[in-house]
Amino acid sequence: MRNTSQINRWRLILGSYAKKQLSFDGDGMTENGISCMDLEEALDFLYNREQGEDVRQGSLDASRLTAVTWITKIRKLFPKETVEVLERHALDRYGMTELLTDREVLEKLEPNQELLKTILQLKHLMKGDVLDTARRIVKKVAEDIAKKLQQDIRRSLLGKIDRNSDHPVRSIRNLDIQKTIRRNLKHYDQEHERIMLEQVYFHGRTRRYSQWRVVIAVDESGSMLDSVIHSAVMAGIFARLPMLDTRLVIFDTQVVDLSSHLEDPVATLMSIQLGGGTCITGALQYCESLIENPHRTMVVLVSDLCEGGSVTALLGVSRGIIESGAKLICLTALDMEANPVYDRRTAQQMADLGAHVGAMTPEMLGDFMGKIMNG
Numbered sequence: 001m002r003n004t005s006q007i008n009r010w011r012l013i014l015g016s017y018a019k020k021q022l023s024f025d026g027d028g029m030t031e032n033g034i035s036c037m038d039l040e041e042a043l044d045f046l047y048n049r050e051q052g053e054d055v056r057q058g059s060l061d062a063s064r065l066t067a068v069t070w071i072t073k074i075r076k077l078f079p080k081e082t083v084e085v086l087e088r089h090a091l092d093r094y095g096m097t098e099l100l101t102d103r104e105v106l107e108k109l110e111p112n113q114e115l116l117k118t119i120l121q122l123k124h125l126m127k128g129d130v131l132d133t134a135r136r137i138v139k140k141v142a143e144d145i146a147k148k149l150q151q152d153i154r155r156s157l158l159g160k161i162d163r164n165s166d167h168p169v170r171s172i173r174n175l176d177i178q179k180t181i182r183r184n185l186k187h188y189d190q191e192h193e194r195i196m197l198e199q200v201y202f203h204g205r206t207r208r209y210s211q212w213r214v215v216i217a218v219d220e221s222g223s224m225l226d227s228v229i230h231s232a233v234m235a236g237i238f239a240r241l242p243m244l245d246t247r248l249v250i251f252d253t254q255v256v257d258l259s260s261h262l263e264d265p266v267a268t269l270m271s272i273q274l275g276g277g278t279c280i281t282g283a284l285q286y287c288e289s290l291i292e293n294p295h296r297t298m299v300v301l302v303s304d305l306c307e308g309g310s311v312t313a314l315l316g317v318s319r320g321i322i323e324s325g326a327k328l329i330c331l332t333a334l335d336m337e338a339n340p341v342y343d344r345r346t347a348q349q350m351a352d353l354g355a356h357v358g359a360m361t362p363e364m365l366g367d368f369m370g371k372i373m374n375g
Contacts, residue, residue: 008036012043034077041065042073046086049094067098071108084110091118103129106137116141117225120272135266142265145233149362153237156366157244157373176201212296212373213245214238217283219303220252220274226335231302232258232268234334234362239263243373247290251283252276253308278308284317294325298369302331305346315349322354327372333359 008030011022029035045065065073074083087109090096099105100122109115119126119134126134179201187196216238218224218231228250238246239262247259250272261267280303287299299321307314321328330350332340340359351357360368 005030012036012039038073039077042070042077042086045070046090046094067096067102067105071099071105075108080110084112084114088114097122097125100134101125101130103133106130106133109137111137111140111144113141113145113226113229116229116269120225120229120269121274123270135270138269139266142229142233142236142269145230146237146265149230149233150237152363153234153366154241156363156370157238157241211243211245212298213247213290213292214298214300214369215247215249215287215290216300216302217287218248218250219278219280219283219301220250220272220276221278221304221306223304223341224302224333225274226337227302227331227333228272228274229269230335230362232265232272234365236262236265236268249283249286251279251286253279253282255283255286257286278303278306280305280307281309281314281317284314284321288317288321288324291321291324291326297326298329298372299326300329300331300365302334304332304340304342305330305350306343307346311346311349314346315353318350318355319353328353328355329365329368330355330357331360331365332357334362334365336361338364 007022030039042065071087074086078086087099090099099109100119116138119138123131123134180197180199181195183199183201184195184197187198188194189196216231216235218228220228232248235246235248238244246262247257248262248268249255249257249259252273253276256271258268258271261271280301284299284301287301291297291299318328328350330347332342332347338359338361347357356368
């Protein structure tokens with residue numbers, strides 16, 4: 001007995017070049033009522049590129065598609081998760097930069113962090129209406145990332161647990177178990193051997209508004225792109241907190257201070273120039289010049305620590321920052337995955353000086369900074 005569904009799946013995997021050996025079975029429709037020929041046309045438009053452009057002759061169905069019609073077609077044929085994979089393959093694997101240089105196509109792409117990364121890498125190709133559309137996408141994705149991070153970051157930094165006052169927000173995180181049991185002991189039910197809770201108590205949170213200065217220095221290396229995005233978004237969140245005076249600088253062989261753009265994530269992210277050399281020493285020297293009250297300053301270096309200049313000079317300026325009393329935090333990755341690729345020898349040397357070195361998720365960095373501020 002022929003399994004029509006499996007046969008049609010195999011044909012879609014093999015592509016139109018297998019049509020002489022294997023035809024679509026049955027009525028050529030999927031279980032969802034979608035034409036297998038339409039699916040094949042959409043997939044061929046992208047994956048025939050594995051064979052080279054010279055094989056895409058005028059007689060092929062896929063040749064009738066353009067980037068614009070292809071984007072429209074895959075959104076109708078495939079679920080959202082599959083569309084995102086196809087779009088990512090088109091941009092990363094096959095270099096279909098026309099997806100980002102045509103406003104109509106760009107507007108149809110799914111706004112997500114992968115698209116944001118691609119825009120930042122290819123923004124030099126964009127002009128006019130295309131660039132305006134790209135900026136709207138950058139704004140949307142940056143705001144989505146900020147919404148995911150903001151609550152946890154604010155919780156980490158807005159103070160420490162105050163066990164002498166009640167918290168107005170009732171949540172299990174702030175439950176004061178000892179006080180609740182102690183205050184309700186008089187309601188103990190001896191017959192059923194249990195405490196009857198008439199009142200539940202919660203910890204309060206004391207807010208400290210004595211300012212700390214946080215200087216975030218971000219390496220623009222291409223390998224650090226995820227970390228650059230999260231650093232820029234977090235700097236914007238920090239800038240809205242009353243206890244932090246936040247500065248943001250990005251660097252390669254030059255240093256650019258973006259502190260005046262912290263309220264505008266689009267301006268911050270679109271200022272990034274990926275690639276080029278790396279001079280961490282110069283960036284830390286600039287950060288050192290921003291230190292006014294060392295004992296209430298944190299310098300957060302986000303870098304793979306692959307120094308293009310003198311490592312000895314890098315260690316020298318790092319030692320000066322640490323010995324001044326400021327906190328030096330070296331993040332080899334700052335994103336949701338926290339998978340670092342970095343120079344381990346330099347990282348160990350920085351740690352030996354007294355720097356805090358490691359990869360962190362944004363939430364982990366917020367908690368870490370909260371401990372320093374409340375310590």
